[in-house]
């Protein structure tokens with residue numbers, strides 16, 4: 001049986017950068033050292049950071065001293081201000097693509113646009129972007145979310161960095177039916193788009209597709225959903241222990257892809273395990 005791994009598998013640029021910054025901060029800066037939420041959405045990597053003293057906190061309420069690292073998909077403006085007020089050493093590992101989305105949200109709202117964010121409302125990245133909007137913003141997962149809008153003259157549309165282009169396009173098309181003036185910025189990161197395209201291509205060419213990544217990772221879940229559209233025998237796993245031999249019965253080719261926060265060592269383990277369980 002042949003196992004094929006996508007070229008784009010493994011950490012993306014923003015995750016690699018955040019991890020490097022976090023390990024460097026643990027060596028250089030005053031402890032206690034915290035990350036605002038998990039630095040990236042991969043529990044195995046977060047566990048390794050804990051071993052060097054980087055503790056995960058969900059808020060800064062009880063953090064009085066030391067260093068705080070902002071995760072790759074950003075924090076809210078309120079959290080940034082609070083960290084400054086407390087005099088904490090800040091290591092901002094927010095991915096530059098996420099920063100760009102925050103800046104567009106701010107400039108659109110200052111320009112009088114009602115800002116629509118295409119994304120998942122509960123996701124910390126979206127909460128962060130939302131916090132840069134003056135006044136109300138609208139978060140929607142699809143064009144359907146614009147149905148109830150009326151009497152709006154200026155709409156600004158941006159997206160969570162892990163969204164698909166198709167979804168953003170649909171929302172922009174709907175926005176044109178709702179408002180006289182529509183301004184949109186493509187804030188989807190290229191790494192996500194390339195990964196999605198490559199994974200969907202591979203999913204069509206194999207008999208079974210494995211998607212590796214944290215269950216709490218939005219980009220991994222979206223990747224699995226997209227691959228499912230073209231390959232019914234698809235499985236999202238976090239570790240090698242979840243592989244089930246029945247998935248590989250009668251299978252000639254297995255494809256492997258990963259979310260943006262999956263380390264290479266985990267890919268290697270799963271690749272080896274796939275070869276074992278499929279015998």
Ligand code: SF4
Nearest residue numbers: 012014095097161189
């Ligand atoms: S997926 Fe894109 S936006 Fe998210 S951390 Fe990676 S490079 Fe940045």
